Amino acid sequence: MFGEEVEELRGIRWDWGQFESTRGFPVSSNLLDWVVGQEQALEECNLVLDEWIHKLKWIRSEGAFDGWRDPGSKRPQSKTVPPGPFLLLLGDPGTGKSLIGRALAAHLTGKYEEEGFKSQDVLCWPNEVNPSAPRISIHEAGEGKALVSREKPKGEEMRTAYNVAFKAAFWMILVIGFSFLGLGLSDLLKNYLAWRSLDGLAAGTSGGVVTSSFASISDKIVKGGFLLFMAFILSVYVERRQGAQARGIGGAIRSTAPKLLIDNSQGAAPFVDATGHSSVQLFGSIAWDPYQTGRLGTPEHQRVTAGDVHRANLGILYIDEVKNLQPFEATTLLTVLEDGQLPIAHRAMHDGGGTSALAVSTDPIPSLTLLVAAGNFDAVDRIHPALMDRICGYGRVIRMNNDMLNTVENRRKYVQFIAQEVKRFRLPSFSRGACEEIVNEGRRRSDKRNSIITKFRPLIGVIKTAGQLALNQGLEFVEASHVREAVAEHCKTIQQQILVHQIEERGSLLEIEPRGTSFGSIYGLAAVSDSFSGERTGTILKVTAYMHRKSPDDSTRGFYKVTGIARDGRWIDDSIDKVRTVILKRYNVDIAQHYYTHIDFSQSQGVDGPSAGVTMTLLICSLISGRRARTLARTGRPMRQDVAVTGEINVGSDDEVRVTAVSGLYEKIKAAEAWGFRKVLIPQRNLEHSVNPDDFEIEVVGCSTLDDYLRHILVDDEDPFASDDRDEPSGERKVSAPWEALGSPSSLTVLPPPLTVGLTFEQENGSKRRDETQIEAD
Known part of the structure; x- marks a missing residue:
């Protein structure tokens, strides 16, 4: 699995063919080396850092900050420094976005030491002419404290x-x-x-x-x-x-000495995590003075509080879940990114600052920051358009990978990832077998046969739990059995726990019985996703249907109704339309006009997704197949109840009805396995690219067409409706009445006298009409 080579890793020779555990594996101190499976993202990040260093060199050569050395000097105009670069990382939770942000800050500190860049301290001075406009000066890191001590009043x-x-x-x-x-x-x-x-x-x-x-x-x-x-x-x-x-408030002192707003004397490149911060924290504000007047009042410059954008000057401003920024916060942020400076004024969401004590605004303060924003894929449409335009125009938007190819090199990176987490959480070393089990779990979660997942946060939970199980047993190494126990017993998502609860506690209430045969009933597979963590789990859907053939003398229009689905489910609506077209193509009948058709997702609500299409199509095919004319008794062909199906039905002009791939196969098959089904029918493409049948105890069968599904799920392979008229050209085919397609009366057996059934219909104007229809039973 890991190859046989001997590799030099940070001065240590590591034998991939003979290593028995992760003990002694060299773990890098550089956080960028901890990022696994995001090579493209790291390459883009390095380009952004190179562009940032080039910008700082130009700023130093042009003396862009010289105008801020003296608090009384004239300030440079805004937009004198070109904006950018910026970075937006988009991906599912657990792919390493936050790690990249912190790693860039540590890497930037090393870059600053190589190039001789220094951070800056910011001082706020009183303005004797206009006290409501405090003056600002900037100095090299470490000089701010000395200036404050030197400028104290003599008395x-x-x-x-x-x-x-x-x-x-x-x-x-x-x-x-x-x-x-x-x-x-x-x-x-x-x-x-x-x-x-x-x-x-x-x-x-x-x-x-x-x-x-x-x-x-x-x-x-x-x-x-x-x-x-x-x-x-x-x-x-x-x-x-x-x-x-x-x-005073906020620790302000009643003194005419300058106030040290930003202290970067520690020497590291600034890194400010502004995730979830309000506008006051982001952009600074003016503290309220409860006394305001007389000797008890606090000077204006002592009530100024710097914001995140000011503290991140010449450093990194990291904002996770950037979509949660309020519109006015996004507008102010894009102004900072464009101008490179921002004055501090009173900011409060529910207070306009009506008193004169809050009518304070400082000189513009440099805010040249490298913005690193992050979010899930749903953030694309929820980020302020103007802010998104700045990020795309002056920076880069990077998509984080959810998986990587299952190669020897990438499996070795999994060993590196395991060693990193062992060091971080002080866990016992993982044996070779435990490492292989983690790799297999990553492959199963990737939903691709030849890939392994890079959403490492769920796997971190598995590693921690397996390590704790080994510690509880007093073992020196974590074995594969600990990993399997952690996955099967302790690291289930909430959806998986609900599924177990349904099986154990509600099994007697749910109408799921995977055995025998039945008319008008089929079991479909669905996947439920957690919108926060991105985790998925499978579930079983029992789908039942009833079809009532219209009488030739019935002038009313049939109907085609599906219940138990999401009201605004766009995917399921498309599948419903596809089912009607496929049945019309296959059997020359319209289930919405020639039948009263009702499909119900039993004991379900809010069902949505394309994979329900093949389930409904197979159910309708089983009811129509074998149905005899002028008959309403239970007819059709029975279906195996120990078989569950999934797949997306497709419409085409050729004779065969294709079933295409869907997502969430591993979770779906695991759900069918937990409920005790014997066989699962999935699209052939999914079998080739998504899952490995050896991972399951249940039989997994790949099917390419609707006929492949019917052969496996119908009890009898005979299909009397596969008539020769289906070979006619599509433009010349005659859509006959449903009772003609079902056979002529002369070919039927003698039936009992017809039974008169009264049906009551409600008109649009509220009145009711009753029709009587003669029905012949078997």
């Missing part, structure tokens, strides 16, 4: 010393005051106890005790109360003095 250190002295005096006076008060109360207590003593009363000295002690007691208490009052006055003064330097 700030003295005010800090005064505050410390006042606090020390306050606590000293408070302690002395409580001491005096305590001494006075202590003397009062001692004199009171002496006055109450019997000896003092007998001596007649009680009055003298009170008189002699009153002076000393009152002196101490009065001094203590006075000191406490002075401490209170001092505390009020200190509080009011410190109020001018107290921090």
Whole structure:
């Protein structure tokens, strides 16, 4: 499976033919090397990075940021720097979009070190002329903190010393005051106890005790109360003095020193994950000042808060699920991408900022960012058109692969992927057999016979669960049995769990009995997809039908009704029309005019998809085949109930009715296997390209035409309606009445007297009409 070569991997010789486990497999520290199966996407990403580095070289040579060095200098006009490049990654969940975004940031840091690029710090300065328009300056990373320390007001250190002295005096006076008060109360207590003593009363000295002690007691208490009052006055003064330097909302300080908006002193290339952020977080805002006026107000420049687009300047701004951006957020973002700069002003979804304290807007701040956006395929129609135009015009839109060819080289990449997850989650090493089982599971999930899946997130769950099973057993390696147990027992999607619940708990309620034969009943296969994770699971659909042939004397029009389907199901509507055409072509009868036809997807609702076409066609063929004229008793040909079918029916001018491939075959066949069916009929193309019959215990049969399906599912192979008139040219064929196509009365056996049946029809005007029809039974 992995070949026999010995390969040099990051300085380690790895024998693919003899390795027994992933222990010792060299795992790269570069996150870009962790991306598996997305070679085309990585090539496009490298081109985008090269274009970005070329742009930064031009900016450095032209001195595009020189106008922002001095807060008082004139600012460059917008659009002086050309926009782009940008990157939009579209793909199913779990294909590595987020990993590529983070890997690009780490790779960009290395590029900056090679080329000598540095990030920038941003300072916000007060504007003495117009306080509502704070000034902005940019500096090399690491210089911002030094400038803030150097630009502190000269008297700030003295005010800090005064505050410390006042606090020390306050606590000293408070302690002395409580001491005096305590001494006075202590003397009062001692004199009171002496006055109450019997000896003092007998001596007649009680009055003298009170008189002699009153002076000393009152002196101490009065001094203590006075000191406490002075401490209170001092505390009020200190509080009011410190109020001018107290921090306001958002941590703003009441100071004229510049504010450090963006600090890039760590030296790494900026990477900001703005997924799910609101407009305030994306584009910055002005904090509200609850005091607004007087010495308690906070200066405007201290209330400015930078946004993600400013922090990602000269770096990467990553937005996952970009389709969720609100229209006004997308409009502002495309302005940033076009202009390369954005001033910070008050932004709030439900507040227009009506007070003068919020009427603040800074100078434009550089926002030259490499936008890396990501989303599922449904994001194409939901991204703001103008934003999509900028991304397509100045960048690249990349489709992420869902699978890759099942080759030796790609199977080796699976071993690399397993080793990476083992290192990341601290799991036991995987044995060779466990690696082979993971590869087989990736092949089964790809829905292609010669491919393996690159949607790795579900497989990560399998790897983690298998590793934990091995840890619980105290084993050193993860074996193939652990992987099989994880897949079969612990890593089922919610749809698979519902299917198991239906089989175990609702089996007695569902009308699914895969055995014997039956008239007017067939089992179809369908796949249910999770719109969030993209995971699919199969399900069984029981389809039943009833057909009532119109009498030659009946002037009413027949009908063709299908119930249990999605009301707005475009796929199922197309399949319904195809079934009518195929039956007309095959049997020369129109099931919508010559019959009262009702097809029901029993115990189902909202069924949609093209694979229901062959199911309905086979069901109608079984009811028409063998039906005798002027008969309404149970006729037709029985169908095997231990056989489930799937496929898309197609209309053509040739004699054979082709059945073409559908998706979700692996999940569908697994559902039929779980319910106990003996055979599954699938399109021949799916058998050749989608599934491997060896993966299933059930018999899987490929069929190319409708006749192939009928041979396997009908109990009797005889088809009396395959008459010679089908060989006539299509332009000269005569569409006879249904009772003529079903045979002449002379060829029928003698039947009992006709039975009169009354049918009541409701007119459009609300009235009812009753017709009686004579029906002959077997």
